[in-house]
Amino acid sequence: MRIALKIAYDGTKFFGFQRQKDVKTVEGEIIRTLQKLGIIEDPKRSNFKGASRTDRGVSAFGNVVAFDTENPKLATPRILNHHLRDIWVLGIAQVPEDFHPRYAAKEKVYRYYLVDEGFDLEAMERCARLFLGTHNFSNFAKLEEFKNPVRTVKEISITQKNGLIMMEFVGESFLWEMVRRIANALKLCALGLLSEEEIRDMLELKSDKKVPPAPPENLVLWEIRYPNASFELDEYSIEKAKREFFERFSAAVIKASIFRDWLDAL
Amino acid sequence: MRIALKIAYDGTKFFGFQRQKDVKTVEGEIIRTLQKLGIIEDPKRSNFKGASRTDRGVSAFGNVVAFDTENPKLATPRILNHHLRDIWVLGIAQVPEDFHPRYAAKEKVYRYYLVDEGFDLEAMERCARLFLGTHNFSNFAKLEEFKNPVRTVKEISITQKNGLIMMEFVGESFLWEMVRRIANALKLCALGLLSEEEIRDMLELKSDKKVPPAPPENLVLWEIRYPNASFELDEYSIEKAKREFFERFSAAVIKASIFRDWLDAL
Numbered sequence: 001m002r003i004a005l006k007i008a009y010d011g012t013k014f015f016g017f018q019r020q021k022d023v024k025t026v027e028g029e030i031i032r033t034l035q036k037l038g039i040i041e042d043p044k045r046s047n048f049k050g051a052s053r054t055d056r057g058v059s060a061f062g063n064v065v066a067f068d069t070e071n072p073k074l075a076t077p078r079i080l081n082h083h084l085r086d087i088w089v090l091g092i093a094q095v096p097e098d099f100h101p102r103y104a105a106k107e108k109v110y111r112y113y114l115v116d117e118g119f120d121l122e123a124m125e126r127c128a129r130l131f132l133g134t135h136n137f138s139n140f141a142k143l144e145e146f147k148n149p150v151r152t153v154k155e156i157s158i159t160q161k162n163g164l165i166m167m168e169f170v171g172e173s174f175l176w177e178m179v180r181r182i183a184n185a186l187k188l189c190a191l192g193l194l195s196e197e198e199i200r201d202m203l204e205l206k207s208d209k210k211v212p213p214a215p216p217e218n219l220v221l222w223e224i225r226y227p228n229a230s231f232e233l234d235e236y237s238i239e240k241a242k243r244e245f246f247e248r249f250s251a252a253v254i255k256a257s258i259f260r261d262w263l264d265a266l
Numbered sequence: 267m268r269i270a271l272k273i274a275y276d277g278t279k280f281f282g283f284q285r286q287k288d289v290k291t292v293e294g295e296i297i298r299t300l301q302k303l304g305i306i307e308d309p310k311r312s313n314f315k316g317a318s319r320t321d322r323g324v325s326a327f328g329n330v331v332a333f334d335t336e337n338p339k340l341a342t343p344r345i346l347n348h349h350l351r352d353i354w355v356l357g358i359a360q361v362p363e364d365f366h367p368r369y370a371a372k373e374k375v376y377r378y379y380l381v382d383e384g385f386d387l388e389a390m391e392r393c394a395r396l397f398l399g400t401h402n403f404s405n406f407a408k409l410e411e412f413k414n415p416v417r418t419v420k421e422i423s424i425t426q427k428n429g430l431i432m433m434e435f436v437g438e439s440f441l442w443e444m445v446r447r448i449a450n451a452l453k454l455c456a457l458g459l460l461s462e463e464e465i466r467d468m469l470e471l472k473s474d475k476k477v478p479p480a481p482p483e484n485l486v487l488w489e490i491r492y493p494n495a496s497f498e499l500d501e502y503s504i505e506k507a508k509r510e511f512f513e514r515f516s517a518a519v520i521k522a523s524i525f526r527d528w529l530d531a532l
Contacts, residue, residue, distance in 0.1 A: 008528060012521070061528055090532075113523055114515040164523050168302045218520050220527075243532050249525035254484050255278070256518035257379055257430050260272060261486075262327055264513045266356075266504055 086199025357497025
């Protein structure tokens with residue numbers, strides 16, 4: 001039986017997604033837990049695959065992993081969440097034998113958060129529109145050999161909430177660091193440090209100027225959309241995750257308030 | 267020459283203030299840095315003293331340490347801050363040879379932060395007034411042998427800001443866990459779970475009920491007041507600390523926003 005899990009994680013607690021020797025990674029922790037519970041023996045033999053190898057520091061609300069198991073009884077969100085730390089299983093689905101969470105994905109949604117430094121949001125919106133559609137994103141990505149640099153950005157929406165700016169990006173797939181580099185370009189636009197013309201030139205490869213990536217801690221892989229996926233989650237796991245998210249929210253709000261007071265006092 | 271330093275630190279990054287073997291503590295890091303720079307050789311010989319041994323998790327904006335040195339040239343906030351992480355030297359003063367930062371203190375100020383869960387602030391204010399003045403705080407402290415449990419609370423102020431409640435406590439000195447236990451009592455009052463009468467009984471030792479301490483991460487040792495201290499800080503160190511406090515503030519605000527979105531989405 002092949003199972004897919006929808007997982008959330010706090011990226012600041014890991015050395016990235018991909019398993020590595022001697023450091024705590026998201027994939028490493030998930031595999032270790034599945035092995036400990038006897039759900040899989042070996043990631044290779046169980047054809048363990050992740051949808052997105054998010055960079056160090058990047059969080060996810062809806063990354064997806066899949067694996068074969070002959071022992072699916074213990075592979076429930078409730079049991080897995082009991083053993084995982086800083087990772088939450090937020091859905092489970094039985095999938096076809098040939099399901100690969102990366103190649104089966106129809107769309108990916110990313111969210112990038114910025115503290116509002118007095119941005120020109122109209123300029124940001126105008127620049128955002130330039131990225132929509134199909135372009136060669138070579139100047140907005142860390143290029144990998146043999147990868148097609150042409151991608152399609154379907155939607156970019158910018159919303160203001162709680163003194164923050166949140167940008168949401170929807171596309172079929174993105175190049176390495178592409179979301180963070182576009183996010184940085186939009187921030188530079190909003191500060192008047194990058195013009196629409198410069199972006200147009202970079203997208204048309206008339207300029208070889210590159211935009212560096214914005215910090216990873218502000219990025220969340222929000223959702224991966226599949227044509228026929230229906231992830232399920234039990235009530236108990238929802239309530240437990242909600243309590244834990246509220247605790248993390250509270251701790252962060254208090255830390256923000258402490259440092260704001262320190263800033264005001266200096 | 268004896269020198270006193272006013273120091274801030276993020277308590278979530280340390281195993282408490284007091285030096286311990288094999289774990290990162292505030293005092294341990296400061297001593298290590300002073301030794302590395304040749305400012306002191308040995309904490310005992312240089313009569314190194316801290317004002318307040320804050321518990322694990324507790325932060326400070328204004329704790330104070332003092333030590334003798336024959337090499338005061340490198341003991342500047344600018345140089346020390348270059349070497350310290352998660353600790354900031356926010357003031358320096360030359361002090362008398364017999365200066366002990368704990369016994370010389372005239373008053374201490376603590377701040378406790380709470381996420382507003384729909385508190386009854388009037389009830390909180392009424393309960394706060396009961397703690398003012400001189401009482402036997404045995405039921406609101408972790409008692410230590412040979413310590414006088416009678417203390418004087420001079421002021422408690424409660425303010426609401428940014429959706430949070432901040433309580434400020436001023437007193438000559440406080441018992442172990444006393445601020446966190448009073449903070450918890452006030453929170454329980456504000457939720458209707460503890461009455462004024464119960465608090466009065468506990469303060470008059472008519473009840474041996476004890477209130478457990480509220481979490482340490484929400485507590486900041488805000489200030490220690492001395493009769494004649496005048497800590498100085500150079501412009502460069504102020505600007506550097508401001509930048510770093512803003513970075514920490516931003517990271518926390520973004521983390522809060524991420525977890526709030528996760529909470530809303532479940």
